[in-house]
Amino acid sequence: MLLIDLLGFTLILPLLPSILEYYGKTDHDGIYQSLQHSVAWFADMIGVPSVRKYNSVLFGGLIGSVFSVLQFLVSPVTGAASDHFGRRPLMMLTTAGLIASYALWALSQNFGIFLLSRIVGGISKGNVSLSTAIIADLPSPRARSKGMAMIGVAFSLGFTIGPMIGAYFASSTGKDGSFFLQTAQLALVFAVSDLVFIFLFLPETLPRQKRVTSISSTFQNAIDLLSPVALLKFSAVQQRTDSPSPEGMRALKAIALLIPAFLIIGWANTVLVLYIGLLFYSFAAAIVIPCLSALVSGYGAANQKGTVMGILRSLGALARALGPVVAATVYWLAGAEVCFTVTSFTFLIPLALLTIPKVKKSE
Template sequence: MHTPIQPPASAPAEPAAEAAAQANGPAPAAVSSAAISGTGLALGLILATVALDAIGIGLIAPVMPQLLDSFGLHHNLALHAGALTALYALMQFVCAPALGALSDRFGRRPVLLCSLFGSSLDYLLMACAPWLSLLYLGRAIAGISGASGSVAGAYIADISDESQRARRYGWLGAAFGLGLVAGPVIGGLLGAIWLRAPFVAAAALALLNFALAWLALPEPKRERDPQPRPAPSLRELAPWHSLRELGRLPDLAPLLWLYLAMQLAGQVPGTLWAIYGHDRFGWNPTAVGLSLAAFGVIHSLFQAFATGRISDRFGPGKTLIGGVISDVLGYLTFAFARSAATLAPGLLLAAGGGIGGPALLAMSSERTDEARQGALQGVLASLASLAAVIGPLLFGAIYVAGAGHWDGWVWVVGAALYLPCVPALRKLLRGSRASAADAAPADVAAAG
């Protein structure tokens, strides 16, 4: 902290100095107001960027099967669709930690700008791709540039103090979730006009993101190493390097494992909701789409409006535990539901579980020094991408194996993923109680 130099106590204050002090008196308030205004603008731009990026991702989902069919892949359609999805997730797994580490070294703004500009060029490439190989190349580039979510998460950590992070990460998750809900709807409408129109729209949204960030997004102020670090080597940009370095922090490692379990569990509905709805309830595609849209909206509302309130009241640790419990109860409800009436409470419980993710992000950020926030967000994004590669294969196999006997096993397995994390959750609960006990004497002393 910089301490202002004060004049010696024995030195009399001169009239000019007194006048200057009086004249400069309101300056701190003005600076504070400007800082708050600047932070609000930066936060709004980051949320808008994440929402538009999610819309761009969702835009192309409805037309991907028809686009693959246009290349003559009638018999191998599912194989190529799965390969393109896995390729996107794999590139995010590899590149998210690298972008996070580069943003720690060179700044959030330049890395974010490069990612957004790369996304716009990539969507244009896919809009014009005459060969399947270019479509694969485009999905690989999209995975690289789409890993900018780790930089956005680090930006939120830079402009937020510890008491604000859970609430703002909730807003970040809500912005992304609402974008994913809106994207397929818009993409379906545009795809009915022209098969490649969603790619053009996605490129336009990426360019809009780029323009907003270029014109109005500042580089956040944050703590940096006193000695400038050299540019990261290729070894340091590998995903396992940051994971190994951060995993050595004793308070952070359990949260990383819990985050991986949370992301794996989230792959169950993402992979099997349509099949589950058709097999158990006889839903048509419209019913599946409406149920997914309802879940996405409710999930986003919980993250946007409930996370901050609950975290302020009970703390991030208890908020995280509450989210896990709500998620588990929701999955068990899905396992045993026999009608839409009994399924509805499960949707609410699973959506309520969305408060756990932002709380976990806030706790992870608190346990990582300011100079490595980008690396942390990159590792978290990489773990999410790893879950997106493993989860569909794992849960698809479990569903097929159990469908002949009972199709609820996959939900039970998804809920059971949290069992290995029980020791970490108990430790978090004890830590929350200890923090509350430590805070009580300070409150009494302040009152006295």
């Protein structure tokens, strides 16, 4: 189910620079040019060379940041809603939103409609946090860990195979307005297939007797679901339980491995050394996300797993929205060595947080 969704989501990745270039030449509604001026101003401010490829990267990053900001806002709310209505209805609703997003992309004749499709997609992408909430509903810590690992596998396969499929379909067409049509239609087929699969085969994992009884109580502290500070404190979570320690230890080791990985990448002077750093990074990243997800799934009451996993997904989206902007600024102002060195030392923060004893529990 999640793999099908990720295949549709990643089809656009290799096409995004060409799509933006196409709209830059053909779009005249003012939206593209307005965003382009903002990107150019940011590039001048941090000293990015006036080269088209860099501009395309920054512009694509802006579109990606908009998508991530919307996920940051929607994921905790979607998760909290699933604590009341159940996982299955929200999964169907978010998947229907993705269908609308891909349909808009297939029909987009100008940049405004394409941007609208990305906005609708960002709002509807709460299904990823719902997938982790479904795994978090499992009563066994071992089963939760295995489920989170399978989600990690789905992400790896999706982000490997999806872009390849998208590039293949795009390469078989010209560069006119239809060069992305087949890819958009395929993403639509994936989303429809996902909705059919959910309708036919996905059981409800949150029984009615375990759900939040009042929808008003779910959203009464909306600031706890939208404020970054409150999200970092998991203020919306009313109760915590002891999390399984093996996942925490694995996450610690993986995060520690990211420090030398970033240092090697930043200071690499040959392609071989760069590949070694990327190997360490890939290995650590493949471990840390599933382990942290399994660790966090142990927090919260039984009827709050949607809120918990939604907050986790929301914080990840916030990092994906702000991280590239901050890193790009440091990179162009101070160089690759300083950028990757500073970034590597920031991993000391989660290392410290994971090693601090949890002596206090929420009431």
